[in-house]
Amino acid sequence: MKSFENINVRSVKEAVGLLQKFNGEKKTAQVVSGGTELLQLMKERVATPQYLINLKTIPGLSYIKEERSGFRIGALTTLTEIEENKSVQEKLLFLSQAAGEAASPQLRNAGTIGGNICQRPFCWYFRSASFTCLRKGGELCYAVTGDSRFHAILGGGPSYIVHPSDMAPALIAFGARIKIAGPAGEKTIPLEKFFVLPQVDYKRENILQPGEIVTEIQIPHPRTGSKGFYHKVRERQAWDHPIVSVSTVLQAKDGTCQEARVVLGGVAPVPWRAAKAEAFLRGKKVDEAAARQAGEIALDGARPMKDNGYKVGLAKSLIQRALLASV
Amino acid sequence: MAQKEFSVVGKRITRIDAYERVTGQAQYTGDIQLAGMLYARLLRSPHPHARVVSIDTSKAEKLAGVKAVIHHQNAQVPWASGGHTHRRYIFNNPVRFVGDAVAAVAATDRHIAEEALGLIEVKYEKLPHVLDPNEALKPGAPKISTDGNLSVGKGNFSAPIAEQWGDLEKGFKEADRIFEDTYISKHVNNAQLEPRASVAKWEGGKLTVWASTQGVSNARTDIAKDLGLPLSKVRVICKYMGAGFGNKNQAQDYDLMAAVLAKVTGQPVKVEFTREDDFIGMHGRWASEQHYKIGVKRDGTITAVELDAVTNVGAYRKQSGNLSGTDFYQIPNFKKVVKPVHTNTVVGANYRAPAYPQSVFGFASFLDQIAHEMGINPLEMFLKNRVRLYANKTPFTSNFLEECAVEGAKKVGWKEKWHKAGAAAGPKKHGIGMALGGYPFRPGLGAAAIRVNPDGTAHVLVGVTDIGTGAKTTMAIIAAEALGIPLNQIQLTNGDTDVTPYSVGESGSRTTPFTGPAVIAAAEDVRKLIFNVAAPQLKAKAEDLDLRDGKVFVKSNPSQSLPLGRAVARSGELIGRATTNPTFKGLAGKSFAAHFAEVEVDSRTGHVKITRYVAVHDSGTIINRLAAESQIKGGVVQGIGMALTEELLIDRFTAIPLNPSYRDAKVPTHLEVPEIEVVFIEHPDPYGPFGGKVVGEPPITPAVATVANAIFNATGKRIKELPITPDKILRAAQV
Numbered sequence A: 001m002k003s004f005e006n007i008n009v010r011s012v013k014e015a016v017g018l019l020q021k022f023n024g025e026k027k028t029a030q031v032v033s034g035g036t037e038l039l040q041l042m043k044e045r046v047a048t049p050q051y052l053i054n055l056k057t058i059p060g061l062s063y064i065k066e067e068r069s070g071f072r073i074g075a076l077t078t079l080t081e082i083e084e085n086k087s088v089q090e091k092l093l094f095l096s097q098a099a100g101e102a103a104s105p106q107l108r109n110a111g112t113i114g115g116n117i118c119q120r121p122f123c124w125y126f127r128s129a130s131f132t133c134l135r136k137g138g139e140l141c142y143a144v145t146g147d148s149r150f151h152a153i154l155g156g157g158p159s160y161i162v163h164p165s166d167m168a169p170a171l172i173a174f175g176a177r178i179k180i181a182g183p184a185g186e187k188t189i190p191l192e193k194f195f196v197l198p199q200v201d202y203k204r205e206n207i208l209q210p211g212e213i214v215t216e217i218q219i220p221h222p223r224t225g226s227k228g229f230y231h232k233v234r235e236r237q238a239w240d241h242p243i244v245s246v247s248t249v250l251q252a253k254d255g256t257c258q259e260a261r262v263v264l265g266g267v268a269p270v271p272w273r274a275a276k277a278e279a280f281l282r283g284k285k286v287d288e289a290a291a292r293q294a295g296e297i298a299l300d301g302a303r304p305m306k307d308n309g310y311k312v313g314l315a316k317s318l319i320q321r322a323l324l325a326s327v
Numbered sequence B: 001m002a003q004k005e006f007s008v009v010g011k012r013i014t015r016i017d018a019y020e021r022v023t024g025q026a027q028y029t030g031d032i033q034l035a036g037m038l039y040a041r042l043l044r045s046p047h048p049h050a051r052v053v054s055i056d057t058s059k060a061e062k063l064a065g066v067k068a069v070i071h072h073q074n075a076q077v078p079w080a081s082g083g084h085t086h087r088r089y090i091f092n093n094p095v096r097f098v099g100d101a102v103a104a105v106a107a108t109d110r111h112i113a114e115e116a117l118g119l120i121e122v123k124y125e126k127l128p129h130v131l132d133p134n135e136a137l138k139p140g141a142p143k144i145s146t147d148g149n150l151s152v153g154k155g156n157f158s159a160p161i162a163e164q165w166g167d168l169e170k171g172f173k174e175a176d177r178i179f180e181d182t183y184i185s186k187h188v189n190n191a192q193l194e195p196r197a198s199v200a201k202w203e204g205g206k207l208t209v210w211a212s213t214q215g216v217s218n219a220r221t222d223i224a225k226d227l228g229l230p231l232s233k234v235r236v237i238c239k240y241m242g243a244g245f246g247n248k249n250q251a252q253d254y255d256l257m258a259a260v261l262a263k264v265t266g267q268p269v270k271v272e273f274t275r276e277d278d279f280i281g282m283h284g285r286w287a288s289e290q291h292y293k294i295g296v297k298r299d300g301t302i303t304a305v306e307l308d309a310v311t312n313v314g315a316y317r318k319q320s321g322n323l324s325g326t327d328f329y330q331i332p333n334f335k336k337v338v339k340p341v342h343t344n345t346v347v348g349a350n351y352r353a354p355a356y357p358q359s360v361f362g363f364a365s366f367l368d369q370i371a372h373e374m375g376i377n378p379l380e381m382f383l384k385n386r387v388r389l390y391a392n393k394t395p396f397t398s399n400f401l402e403e404c405a406v407e408g409a410k411k412v413g414w415k416e417k418w419h420k421a422g423a424a425a426g427p428k429k430h431g432i433g434m435a436l437g438g439y440p441f442r443p444g445l446g447a448a449a450i451r452v453n454p455d456g457t458a459h460v461l462v463g464v465t466d467i468g469t470g471a472k473t474t475m476a477i478i479a480a481e482a483l484g485i486p487l488n489q490i491q492l493t494n495g496d497t498d499v500t501p502y503s504v505g506e507s508g509s510r511t512t513p514f515t516g517p518a519v520i521a522a523a524e525d526v527r528k529l530i531f532n533v534a535a536p537q538l539k540a541k542a543e544d545l546d547l548r549d550g551k552v553f554v555k556s557n558p559s560q561s562l563p564l565g566r567a568v569a570r571s572g573e574l575i576g577r578a579t580t581n582p583t584f585k586g587l588a589g590k591s592f593a594a595h596f597a598e599v600e601v602d603s604r605t606g607h608v609k610i611t612r613y614v615a616v617h618d619s620g621t622i623i624n625r626l627a628a629e630s631q632i633k634g635g636v637v638q639g640i641g642m643a644l645t646e647e648l649l650i651d652r653f654t655a656i657p658l659n660p661s662y663r664d665a666k667v668p669t670h671l672e673v674p675e676i677e678v679v680f681i682e683h684p685d686p687y688g689p690f691g692g693k694v695v696g697e698p699p700i701t702p703a704v705a706t707v708a709n710a711i712f713n714a715t716g717k718r719i720k721e722l723p724i725t726p727d728k729i730l731r732a733a734q735v
């Protein structure tokens, strides 16, 4: 690991100020929360910040609050806290499950929701200091010629990473919003709009600008009559990112869908919302045939690479299963 | 020999050093701190095959804290570990795989050493490389060794491993059906918990190496030979160790680097590997491609087997590269040709039962497939063809393989649960499978000394390292049993070539069969001395005395007795010793096993859940039940990993390993592993210490095939290439 200076900050404002200052001085600085993801990149020397701005010392940024409009979760809340929260377990259908299936118990105890959403890709080419890939300023996405078994089947190009977060697709299925603090003050946007496709900018996964940090996630209460389903397929039952995950939230009446959210993880460089499938489902009776067709529509346009074709069928069958379990 | 005769042997005994290990008091190699000690880090080749044109270390040497940089130009030390000694140095030029060591830096702390690696400027001239062993054998393939890519073995010439008996042609003529197919296994890393480490220190021309090794004696021999030192000028110490599974046998290149760096700096040096170093820089299990031709009678009896295989031993030959999975079957006519091949990949060498699990996977999968195609129940197929005579001619010292299979089948409920492959309804498919396995039980050279102190305690001295198997406890149990004193009166010192007697090396399941008999003989030796000094005190003849529960007594009148301490009091201490070298003439030794697994395969996701695992073992008398069960479970876990997830992936263009970590190489977690039910078929072996055979290596051997066969029974699709990951299961389901 390259040596660096750690700065404990006491407020969001201080953190934003420092980020701005270092950015102005052309020094590299990065915020750190649980450090579970960032320190690994630093050990590999893929990330070599000169300064770490430690958000953990900011009081009052770790909370789960249930309000009339929904839940508010502070950026420093750990995945374990989300997994174990009683109200989350009761009201947010599968969010506790998604948190509880991410990473490993040790990582969940230290890893925060803010860090989870901002984590960098777990693509082996990106993670290895031996490859200067597109995302690290190189000229190639090595997955194109190399081993692409875990890479994107949707939304790829010119980079083919899959977004690693398990929390993000689940949260998007609930219509979550994300609060960002920056030099210009605070803003709150739909979480879905937070992520960036490589065709827009292949060097970043999200819209955060230098000086900006995530402070809160807001989750509206699921509408009455909503049911949800979450399933994460992986090779190993712990300590493994998804091959494909599906999150569905369906509001239905007498088996007829009124509103649907279908979000896939592990298939695209961003959490992948299957908007066309959602539109197709609206007003439909959700039976075997409709569920199957929704799966087909969701994967329409999938462009598998050399080694990841199996993900297409897997995603289709997962969507089908999720929808049938959501009515 | 009935169990009741033993006072300690056969019980469930926690390790004698468990407390030190779990409280952090145990000093592993990485924990050692010496005054003035430097820290070293290694620079590894980023290229699979390249000539090192120049190395400029001036910038690295200028970095404050850097004390020495060594590389092929200033440290030409041969590295002969493993016996396959051909032309390998601690730094090689050309470098032959991504991860081959190029230089080592010693500095005042590890961060400086690591920083310095980035300042070494190496100019490489890239050479053509080859990753696939079949490609490597083609004429015109890049030459990795000057002798060609078919590896040079112990015999000092390039030749396949060949074995043959019976009349192959006749065997195939007698067959009613002949089957041919190919099975493929991949490179998996040993993934032992303790990363490699070594500390070297020179004192008055004598070198001491604290090594994380599976054999202090052979590490000493290797280090002395490689550095050109007299044996007596090298001391190797290994007290605690966090496992090796075969990849810490003997001495390794980094032990030699530590020694050289310590010599040039005049300061002690510690080398520690990162986990990545461990995955890419040392070795894992050799991958294989096994082509079988098998002839069988209508009733399933094997008439002939021909195995033609290549194994990938990587850039250097370190071990045999053999395949021995056919060992557990009675094959009247047999021919095997295994070609160990060099490629520009990390070395393939010893990993727990080196030549077995990959090869049992191939052969037992194929046998299961043949049973399926002939409409024979696999249990019947395995029972019918189980081995009776080693290599179709030599009887075993003991063989309860049949009982293992029969008992296991009963326990798992084979009769009720087995069904036709792929027959289960619904998306979650139940499957059940089995396979046979085991490992050679060999006798050999062992040595031990026992000091009996005037306080009635005994101090056992053995050379063995405890690589995590509980060997120290095993030796203490054997000593307590043989001496006749309680286990808590035993102390033990191990793993120090200046202090402890010779040990062959704790690999190949040799610890108990080699050193166990020596401990028994040393106990007998010291008992004689005890009886001699006790005889006048008890006014009896020495030959009329016995020692049990720490008391010396007259056999005919046990109340006429003396506490051991009192008997010895006036002798200062008594020392018994023994060097033993038992053999079994005209016999072969083997521990046997039959494993059974039930799985649930989700046909929608390709996920395999192992729901039950039964492991039945014939290892003779069990010396420590707790340790033996742990060994079986550990072996099964490794087999499950190899069957379902583990593989070191190499990028096909750059030859860079893609997943050199626990997370990405997918070592199994608790969630992948069911409760493993262990059953011992306990018949004492006439040649083993207290009737015990071997336990360490057998359990991994049938585990991969057992899981693979259960998956086949569930899905009806045979996956012939490891590991059996969800993508393969999903793809197979589509055809």
Ligand SMILES: Cc1cc2nc3c(=O)[nH]c(=O)nc-3n(C[C@H](O)[C@H](O)[C@H](O)COP(=O)(O)OP(=O)(O)OC[C@H]3O[C@@H](n4cnc5c(N)ncnc54)[C@H](O)[C@@H]3O)c2cc1C
Pocket (backbone or CB within 6 Å): A030, A031, A032, A033, A034, A035, A036, A037, A038, A039, A040, A055, A075, A079, A101, A102, A103, A104, A107, A110, A111, A112, A113, A114, A115, A116, A117, A118, A119, A120, A164, A165, A166, A167, A208, A212, A213, A214, A215, A239, A240, A241, A242, B663
């Ligand atoms: C081995 C391993 C396996 C994993 N498996 C999974 C998995 O299966 N599923 C899954 O979802 N995740 C997985 N993860 C990711 C894990 O959930 C994250 O490491 C964790 O949630 C990140 O939280 P952290 O607080 O430790 O982040 P840090 O490591 O502190 O930071 C991560 C990144 O986010 C940035 N960051 C942190 N906080 C903020 C903030 N408030 N605002 C803006 N940027 C911020 C940092 O600068 C850094 O770039 C895995 C991680 C590891 C190391």
